[in-house]
Amino acid sequence: MENSEKQNTNKFGNWLKTSITARMLMVGFLVIVLLIPLSYINSLIAERANRQQDVVNEINDKWGHQVLVYGPILKLPYKTYTETSTYNEQTKTYLKETKTYINHAYIFPENLDVDVNVNSKTLNRGNFESAVFTTNMDFSGKFDTLDLSAKDIKNEDIIWDKATLLIKTSNLKGIKDAIHLKIDTQTLDFETNFNNDSKTYSGYLEELESSYLNQDILKQLTSSSFKINMAFNGSQDIQIIPIGKTTTMHMESNWADPSFIGNYLPNDETKEITKEGFKADWKVLHINRAFSQQYFNKIPNLDAFSFGTKFMVMVDEYQKSERSAKYGFLVIGLTFLIFFLIQTMSKISIHPFQYLMIGLALTMFYTLLVSISEHSDFLKAYLVAGISVIVLITLYSKSILKNWKFPLFIGISLTALYTFIYVIIQLENYALLVGSIGLFLILASVMYVSRKIDWNNG
Structure with missing residues (x-):
């Protein structure tokens, strides 16, 4: 066995x-x-x-997040009226009462030209690194003749001396210098105007609002070109929303691996990517986008129409x-x-x-x-x-x-x-x-x- x-x-x-x-x-x-x-x-x-990724997020929190710029937008307050009638039993007559309300019209520029220069670099922490950038953005453009009669808003109902300009951005923390609008000999300053209702892009679109526009500036907005310079510390990407009836953007950077993102791509004829960096040009017409040049009471979320460049590492370690x-x-x-x-x-x-x-x-x-x-x-x-x-x-x-x-x-x-x-x-x-x-x-x-x-x- x-x-x-x-x-x-x-x-x-x-x-x-x-x-x-x-x-x-x-x-x-x-x-x-x-x-x-x-x-x-x-x-x-x-x-x-x-x-x-945790280290990258920590670096970006301190340096600056992605940059989305949305403006300038002309904010015009105007009066609207409602009339109510109440019946008086004693006099047997109707008493009419008119109430006045303040609403706002938001008007986009006729043309908007943006010149963006980006200097990218890496920041290290221990064994990890993050790609960040410093960007200088020059905005110029012009507004069309201010006419709200198509919406049955009379000129005498517009509160001209309370008009302001708005700029919205996703990276208020990353702004490096004070922002001014220059037009002819006039200069406007912008201040923070936090708005809890502006939740749109990466949490909140933070708002900058100018001081009140005088009559001279209002006239020059429709006859002369304005100029605004914005400098940011940022990371990840740079985008704008094409609110101009004709919007152009030129972007130049030392970053060799750009990814063009958003609703519009740059022109192939002028796009240039080398080991030393890239250059790209965009042109967006009003017929290329599905939104108006004027809004009343509230601006809708237009983030879907943004475009720009993502500064990315193609394949990291x-x-x-x-x-x-x-x-x-x-x-x-x-x-x-x-x-x-x-x-x-x-x-x-x-x-x-x-x-x-x-x-x-x-x-x-x-x-x-x-x-x-x-x-x-x-x-x-x-x-x-x-x-x-x-x-x-x-x-x-x-x-x-x-x-x-x-x-x-x-x-x-x-x-x-x-x-x-x-x-x-x-x-x-x-x-x-x-x-x-x-x-x-x-x-x-x-x-x-x-x-x-x-x-x-x-």
Whole structure:
């Protein structure tokens, strides 16, 4: 009885050692087991990325947030009247009472020209950095003749001496200098006018309102061009809302990776992007947008019509590390496949523990990559992590395979694989195409190498 149990045990052990099916099952099981540390590595990358975002938000809170500028808007108060009649029982007559209410008309300029100059830089805190900018925005334009008769508002009902100009912005904290409107020899100052009802863009659009306009300024607004200069410390993006009947914007910056966002794109003919920065021009006509030049009582939310530029890092270190880790299953699977083919073709025995050690070495690549990239650029981190893991596995393979022929082949294969993955994660538009072609070539190579293996034997 004992002899039969020993024989069965020996048969099972021999089957595990000699059977191709058994080795395939064992390798597949180990690949699945190694998905556990890979998932923890992905969680680590996500945690470090969240920490980076927290630091970026903290830096931006102190430096300045995104910039949206919306103005200038002419605010004209006017009188409206309601008449009520009450019946007097004693006199048997109706008494008429007229009540006067103050409403406001909001008038957009006839044309608005914006010239934006942006100087970008990075701010560091520990191992993390954030892209911020200082921008100088020059606004100029002109208002059309002030005529509200189309809305049955008489000139004598307009309170001309209470007219003001409004500028709305998402980044009141980031304004660097006092804001003045200049027109001919006249100058207007702006002050903060907080409005709890202006919740629109990133929480609140904060409002600046000018001092009252005198008759001279009102006349000059329709006959001469106004000029306003605004300087901001900001981050993330710069946008304006095209409230001019014709709105143009020219933007120039030293930022090499702009992303043009919003409802309108710059003109392709004048757009220029180089390593030293970019230049772009926009032109928006009133027929390009679905809102009016005049509003009464309240201005609707026009954020959907904003446009501008986002100052972004195309693929930061954590994004690259995350994309690289997504190929962890592929790297481990292909590496184990190479060892499996070598074991099957050369009849060299490789223990499951040795497969496990090789798999753990492959997962260490990603922890090395993340930790080193926090102190260096991604390419250097990728080279150091890749070379370390390839050398470690090549030397370990020498102790398993007993000669240099197969270990050198494994080292070259891993080098090609890591190079292939690096190329893929650097690409944006062609990542899927290059990845698909590469995987097809890998599959073709495996099919070619394994064509002479007798799969029926075991």
